[in-house]
Amino acid sequence: MESAETRASQRRSPLDLIMNQIRRKRTAADRKPLGRFLSRDRTGGIPEDGETEGTGDRGQRGQSSGVAVETERDVGWGGVCVFLQRSGKKSDPRSLSLAHCDLTATDLLELATLLQFLPQLEEVDVSWNDLIGGSLKALTTHLQHVGGIRKLRLCSCRLDADDVTALGDALDCVPLLEILDLSWNSGIGGGALQGLLGKLPPPLRELHLVACQLTAADAAVLGGMVSSLPRLTVLDVSCNPQLAQDVDAGGFRALASSLCHAASLTTLRLQACGLTPDSLDSLGGSLCCLPALRELDLSSNKGLAGGLNRLTLHLAHLTHLESLDLHLCCLKRPRCWKLFQVLPCLTMLAELDVSSNQHAGGVLHPLVSALPLTQMRRLPLNSCSLNQESFPALGTSYILHILIRSRVFILVLSGAAAVCRRGFLSSLRLLDLSYNGSVGDDGWTALWAAGGLGSLEDLDLSLRPWSRAPCSAWLPALLGALPRLPALTRLALQRWTAGSRDRKQLDHCLRKRGVLLEWDPPSADGAASSFKATNRESPEESRLEE
Numbered sequence: 051m052e053s054a055e056t057r058a059s060q061r062r063s064p065l066d067l068i069m070n071q072i073r074r075k076r077t078a079a080d081r082k083p084l085g086r087f088l089s090r091d092r093t094g095g096i097p098e099d100g101e102t103e104g105t106g107d108r109g110q111r112g113q114s115s116g117v118a119v120e121t122e123r124d125v126g127w128g129g130v131c132v133f134l135q136r137s138g139k140k141s142d143p144r145s146l147s148l149a150h151c152d153l154t155a156t157d158l159l160e161l162a163t164l165l166q167f168l169p170q171l172e173e174v175d176v177s178w179n180d181l182i183g184g185s186l187k188a189l190t191t192h193l194q195h196v197g198g199i200r201k202l203r204l205c206s207c208r209l210d211a212d213d214v215t216a217l218g219d220a221l222d223c224v225p226l227l228e229i230l231d232l233s234w235n236s237g238i239g240g241g242a243l244q245g246l247l248g249k250l251p252p253p254l255r256e257l258h259l260v261a262c263q264l265t266a267a268d269a270a271v272l273g274g275m276v277s278s279l280p281r282l283t284v285l286d287v288s289c290n291p292q293l294a295q296d297v298d299a300g301g302f303r304a305l306a307s308s309l310c311h312a313a314s315l316t317t318l319r320l321q322a323c324g325l326t327p328d329s330l331d332s333l334g335g336s337l338c339c340l341p342a343l344r345e346l347d348l349s350s351n352k353g354l355a356g357g358l359n360r361l362t363l364h365l366a367h368l369t370h371l372e373s374l375d376l377h378l379c380c381l382k383r384p385r386c387w388k389l390f391q392v393l394p395c396l397t398m399l400a401e402l403d404v405s406s407n408q409h410a411g412g413v414l415h416p417l418v419s420a421l422p423l424t425q426m427r428r429l430p431l432n433s434c435s436l437n438q439e440s441f442p443a444l445g446t447s448y449i450l451h452i453l454i455r456s457r458v459f460i461l462v463l464s465g466a467a468a469v470c471r472r473g474f475l476s477s478l479r480l481l482d483l484s485y486n487g488s489v490g491d492d493g494w495t496a497l498w499a500a501g502g503l504g505s506l507e508d509l510d511l512s513l514r515p516w517s518r519a520p521c522s523a524w525l526p527a528l529l530g531a532l533p534r535l536p537a538l539t540r541l542a543l544q545r546w547t548a549g550s551r552d553r554k555q556l557d558h559c560l561r562k563r564g565v566l567l568e569w570d571p572p573s574a575d576g577a578a579s580s581f582k583a584t585n586r587e588s589p590e591e592s593r594l595e596e
Contacts, residue, residue, distance in 0.1 A: 126167030133164060143170045149177040149203070155185035162192040173201040183208025183237070190220035199224045205258075206234035211242035218249035227251045231258040239263030239290070243271045250275055256284040264290040266301030273308035282312045288321035288347065294329040306332040310339040318343060321375070322350040327357020334364035343368050347375040349403065355380040359388040366395040373401040377430065381407040386417070393420040405430040480508040484542070487513045494524035498531040507537050512544035512568070521546040525556065532559055542568040 131141045137151040146168065148161070153176060165171070174196075176182065176189075186209060193199070202224070204217075209232065221227065230250070232238055239262050250257075257279070264272070264287060276282060287293060294302040306329070309315065318340070325333075325348060337343070346368070348354065354361075358381065365371070374396070381389075381404065390413070393399065399422055404410045410417070411434040421429070481503065483489075494511075513519060525548055532538070541560065548556075550572070560567050 126164065130164045130167055133160065143168060145173040145175075146171055147173070147175045148179070149175050149205075151176075151179060152181065153179040154181045155188065158182045158185055159188045162189045165189075165192045166195040168196055170198065171196040172198055174199055175201070175203040176207065177203045177205035177231070178207075180206060180208045183235075184210055184213065186213035187216035190216045193220045193223040197223055198226055200226055201229040202227060203229075203231040204235070205231055208237060209235040209242075210237040211245065214238055214242045215245035218245040218247075221246075221249045221251060225251050226253060228253055229256040229258075230254060231256075232262065233258045233260035233286075234262070236261070236263045239265055239268055239292075241267065243268045243275075247271055247274055248278065250279060252279065253281055254279050255281055256286075257282065258284070258286045259290070260286055261289040262287075263292070265292045266294070266296040269293050269301035270304040273304035273306075276305070276308040277311045279312065281314055283314050283342075284317040285312070285315060286317070286319040287323065288319045289323075291322055291324045293323040294320075294325045302329050303332045306336050309333075309336040313339060314342060315340050316342050317345040319345070319347040320351070321347050324353065325351040326353045327360060330354050330357045330361045334361045337361075337364040338367040340368065342370060344370055344398075345373040345375075346371060347373075349375040349377045349379060352378070352380045355382055362388045362392045365392045368396065370398050371396050372398050374399065375401075375403045376407070377403045378406040381410060383409045383413055386410060386413045390416050390420040393417075394422075397422060398425070400425050401428040402426070403428070403430050404434065406433040408433070408435045411435040476502055477505050478503060479505055479537075481506055482508075482510045484510045484512040485514050487517055487519055491523035494521075495527040498524070498527040501531065501534050503531075503535060505537055506535050508540045509535075509538060510540075510542040511546070512542045513546060515545070517545050518547060519545070520548065522548050522552055525552050529556060529559060538563070538565055540566040540568070544568055544570055546570075547572075 127143075134141050134146075134148075137148055137153075137157075139147055139151070151157075153161075158176075161176075182189075186204070186207070207213075209217075214232075214237075227250075238259065243259075243262075243264065257275070259272070262268075268290075272287065276285065293305075296302075309318075320333075348361075358376075358379075365374075376389075386404075386407075386409065393402075402421065404417070410431070414431070414434070521543065546569070553569075553572070557567065
């Protein structure tokens with residue numbers, strides 16, 4: 051009669067017999083990697099002999115269980131890596147970035163099943179995947195596995211009302227959420243925002259709803275949300291042109307009133323929200339409750355031109371305001387005067403944008419006089435209809451206090467050489483003198499002879515496109531000034547012409563210092579093409595661009 055062992059061996063496959071022989075020759079410590087390597091089962095390795103025949107002790111079973119858990123975690127993380135690699139992204143256990151990956155609803159479902167293997171996840175970005183709209187619930191039902199998420203970005207995903215509701219129902223699983231960005235989802239407007247009311251976690255610091263087609267009714271809902279977020283610092287609802295309409299209906303008024311409960315707010319962006327004088331009146335009453343506000347963006351609201359005075363009365367309360375954006379607001383000269391009267395109260399103001407307001411150029415002098423010049427970093431004045439009367443306001447004091455502090459100097463007036471000689475530009479790093487072909491040879495020569503540009507790193511002297519002019523008359527002065535420019539890394543001389551001897555001398559001087567030279571190459575037919583050559587020892591660093 052056959053023994054029990056013989057019958058058991060007959061029931062086993064040849065592979066089982068081979069593995070059994072291998073296991074008998076290996077120690078217990080060596081078995082775990084082998085089983086994990088050869089097993090195709092996600093829950094563990096190949097079972098031990100004792101486990102197969104029911105003779106293993108309890109300690110061995112516990113050890114095998116631990117190996118199975120470890121194996122499952124390894125396999126799960128491997129799945130995450132494969133998924134990200136397939137999408138062209140790098141693996142990071144704390145950040146899941148899948149923006150612009152053309153994800154589908156099927157991909158979203160697969161991603162959701164992998165969340166359990168990312169317990170340390172803090173940031174999720176699946177923005178700009180418009181094929182996942184309508185299927186967000188597949189992801190939100192697994193958010194309980196990643197309760198430590200602090201940043202969630204779902205921009206431009208074609209989210210609809212069901213998606214917003216599913217997200218709202220799942221937000222209690224991520225109680226630490228600090229940043230929520232749902233911008234560029236037009237389906238959120240028109241009532242879908244109601245799905246988030248009362249669902250946002252109190253720690254939320256930033257809420258972005260740019261271009262979501264929010265209506266006046268949504269503004270009222272948004273006001274209720276803001277009232278329950280005591281730590282909110284950034285509210286961006288730009289590019290929602292219907293948000294401030296029908297003020298009499300109470301929508302925007304409710305939103306403006308809710309700001310009284312957001313004392314921590316530092317950034318408020320209402321660009322292109324259809325603001326009217328009446329809405330400015332509602333907003334102005336809440337500004338006194340925002341002592342921490344540092345950035346206020348009211349740009350691209352053409353309807354507020356006639357009611358800016360209703361807001362300026364309250365701007366004085368924003369003593370910490372650093373940036374005020376009013377570009378493209380159709381500001382009239384009388385309204386500009388009202389604004390200028392309050393500017394001295396904004397002692398922290400460093401950026402003021404009044405560009406694309408055609409009447410701003412005529413009142414430039416009082417504007418500059420009212421600004422705290424010692425700290426200004428940015429003052430765009432493009433499309434402001436500047437005239438001859440405007441330029442005296444852009445005198446030396448303005449250049450020194452504003453442009454030099456930002457390490458950028460743009461030549462708009464003569465007298466730059468005198469400024470250099472006085473040492474006012476000693477900290478300058480970028481000097482853009484392009485498109486100034488009318489300066490003349492004497493002007494360029496005087497500028498290089500003046501010195502005082504010891505910190506300069508980037509120098510652009512290029513002429514306008516399709517322009518040509520010789521530089522041989524002042525190039526020796528520039529060559530003589532180069533030793534006094536030890537920090538220079540780039541010199542642009544596009545569309546200037548010079549003889550072969552002068553070109554070689556300049557090229558030799560810059561090559562030794564590794565300075566990037568942008569200069570048009572000489573051509574027999576007189577035509578010029580833009581050429582960027584690096585005067586560094588490695589020839590492969592040179593490149594030609596059209």
